[in-house]
Amino acid sequence: MSKEKFSSRRKFLLTTARAAGLAGIGALVWSSMLEESTASSLILRPPGALPEKDFLKTCIKCGLCVSACPYDTLKLAAPGDHKPMGTPFFDARDIPCYMCTDIPCVPVCPTGALDEQSVSTDGELDINLSRMGVAVIDSSACVAFWGIQCDACHRACPLIDEAIIIEYDKNERTGKHAFLTPVVVNDVCTGCGMCEHACITEKAAITIIPRDVVLGHAGSHYVKGWDKKDEARIKDATGATTHTELSKQSALDSLNDDSELY
Amino acid sequence: MKYLISRRITQITVMALYVAANVWGLKILEGNLSSSVLLGTVPLSDPYAVLQMCVAGSVITTDVLIGAVIIALFYGVVGGRMFCSWVCPINMVTDAANWLRRKLGISHVQKRVYMSRNLRLWILAMSLVLSFAMGLTAFELVSPISMLHRGLVFGMGFGFSAILIIFFFDLFVHENGWCGYVCPLGGFYSLVGKFSLIRVKHNVDNCTECMKCKVVCPEKEVLHMVAKHSATVTMGACTNCARCIEVCDDDALNFSIRNFIDKK
Numbered sequence: 001m002s003k004e005k006f007s008s009r010r011k012f013l014l015t016t017a018r019a020a021g022l023a024g025i026g027a028l029v030w031s032s033m034l035e036e037s038t039a040s041s042l043i044l045r046p047p048g049a050l051p052e053k054d055f056l057k058t059c060i061k062c063g064l065c066v067s068a069c070p071y072d073t074l075k076l077a078a079p080g081d082h083k084p085m086g087t088p089f090f091d092a093r094d095i096p097c098y099m100c101t102d103i104p105c106v107p108v109c110p111t112g113a114l115d116e117q118s119v120s121t122d123g124e125l126d127i128n129l130s131r132m133g134v135a136v137i138d139s140s141a142c143v144a145f146w147g148i149q150c151d152a153c154h155r156a157c158p159l160i161d162e163a164i165i166i167e168y169d170k171n172e173r174t175g176k177h178a179f180l181t182p183v184v185v186n187d188v189c190t191g192c193g194m195c196e197h198a199c200i201t202e203k204a205a206i207t208i209i210p211r212d213v214v215l216g217h218a219g220s221h222y223v224k225g226w227d228k229k230d231e232a233r234i235k236d237a238t239g240a241t242t243h244t245e246l247s248k249q250s251a252l253d254s255l256n257d258d259s260e261l262y
Numbered sequence: 263m264k265y266l267i268s269r270r271i272t273q274i275t276v277m278a279l280y281v282a283a284n285v286w287g288l289k290i291l292e293g294n295l296s297s298s299v300l301l302g303t304v305p306l307s308d309p310y311a312v313l314q315m316c317v318a319g320s321v322i323t324t325d326v327l328i329g330a331v332i333i334a335l336f337y338g339v340v341g342g343r344m345f346c347s348w349v350c351p352i353n354m355v356t357d358a359a360n361w362l363r364r365k366l367g368i369s370h371v372q373k374r375v376y377m378s379r380n381l382r383l384w385i386l387a388m389s390l391v392l393s394f395a396m397g398l399t400a401f402e403l404v405s406p407i408s409m410l411h412r413g414l415v416f417g418m419g420f421g422f423s424a425i426l427i428i429f430f431f432d433l434f435v436h437e438n439g440w441c442g443y444v445c446p447l448g449g450f451y452s453l454v455g456k457f458s459l460i461r462v463k464h465n466v467d468n469c470t471e472c473m474k475c476k477v478v479c480p481e482k483e484v485l486h487m488v489a490k491h492s493a494t495v496t497m498g499a500c501t502n503c504a505r506c507i508e509v510c511d512d513d514a515l516n517f518s519i520r521n522f523i524d525k526k
Contacts (some may be wrong), residue, residue: 062297078419
């Protein structure tokens with residue numbers, strides 16, 4: 001095609017299409033990099049951290065929390081850590097959070113990505129309110145569940161007998177010993193990781209996992225009838241009572257039916 | 263050489279103060295280039311990072327806002343795009359690459375790759391669109407500048423690979439490729455610093471048209487008046503690096519305070 005045939009309109013359209021195409025490539029490559037770099041959900045954040053999605057947009061990655069941490073618990077994610085770059089995290093097995101009562105890492109945060117409110121009651125800092133994660137026990141690797149006496153995690157827990165309790169059971173195998181097994185109270189556990197740090201097995205049998213990754217949610221339609229506080233939720237509930245008609249016939253038929261039971 | 267030495271001293275001092283604050287608890291300048299605290303009181307924040315946070319939908323605290331305003335005012339009123347050549351640690355990487363490029367004469371064997379200076383502004387715009395769409399700070403999560411300054415203060419990881427990419431990009435792909443064409447932070451500061459006071463001024467009466475300044479300048483377009491007429495460099499892209507002043511043997515280029523009232 002000769003040059004003259006390119007009218008100015010055609011030139012304009014081609015230039016626009018090219019610019020749009022280049023912008024598209026750029027946006028796709030860039031956004032997939034961002035998706036990839038923020039994909040990991042198994043990250044333990046400092047005390048008082050906002051929910052991960054808000055945390056990612058609010059943290060300015062200045063590292064003031066990291067500098068403030070007296071135990072070198074907190075680190076800033078560097079390339080190769082496979083975590084959103086520059087954001088603070090900790091590895092509980094390596095160095096757990098030692099639960100400083102003055103929480104030096106939180107008030108220094110300039111952006112509020114570490115929220116002072118979430119770790120204080122009536123303006124007083126309270127580290128026990130932090131929810132960095134929750135401890136999960138692998139009962140097949142934990143030697144206490146084998147019947148061997150170990151309460152390293154229970155002893156290490158800063159909320160001993162509150163966040164980790166010991167349950168007793170008899171050991172049928174020997175007939176004369178007891179199981180003393182650790183149980184995590186999910187509502188109380190702060191996720192500091194001192195249990196994971198203390199765990200005596202080669203790879204820790206108790207691990208801190210971000211709460212939203214591992215904790216379930218029963219849904220609001222389940223009410224604990226034996227719990228006064230939970231029962232109060234339906235105090236003002238109205239609405240019709242529903243009755244499902246039971247069909248006796250179909251129940252009988254199902255027994256005489258040849259079809260499989262599934 | 264005096265400007266080159268003062269630039270290196272400034273760049274290294276800023277990074278050293280951050281390292282000292284993190285490693286030895288010397289509380290003069292804490293944090294890093296994204297956000298820091300000067301002398302334990304004055305907040306300083308990267309206005310481009312804060313802009314991305316705004317667009318991403320984060321609630322901006324007063325501390326960060328004040329910090330960003332202080333920095334934006336400083337470069338906007340006084341320094342221009344000075345951040346790039348006086349503070350940014352990447353500058354030492356790209357200066358090294360471009361010095362080596364000149365020494366080896368790579369520009370002589372390489373076909374010119376066309377890139378528009380406006381690329382950085384497009385990247386800047388795209389970073390804001392992506393920040394908005396994804397609710398993330400799009401550039402901050404991939405920025406090699408942050409990888410380097412954060413790496414120096416808090417541990418490098420594989421951050422050096424990004425630095426090598428920039429080094430080789432500037433050395434083999436495009437002269438001043440990163441700082442002059444790609445970096446959206448440079449683009450941001452060239453917009454912010456458009457009306458700043460400290461400026462390079464050209465005096466055509468002294469000029470012998472040797473053109474050394476244009477060879478050494480990383481943003482050649484800003485020196486369009488050289489050998490033509492006396493004028494102040496007014497384009498925001500000028501980083502006030504003073505390489506042109508140092509290379510000029512004829513006193514035809516110097517720093518001056520911009521005169522807004524009496525044009526030219």
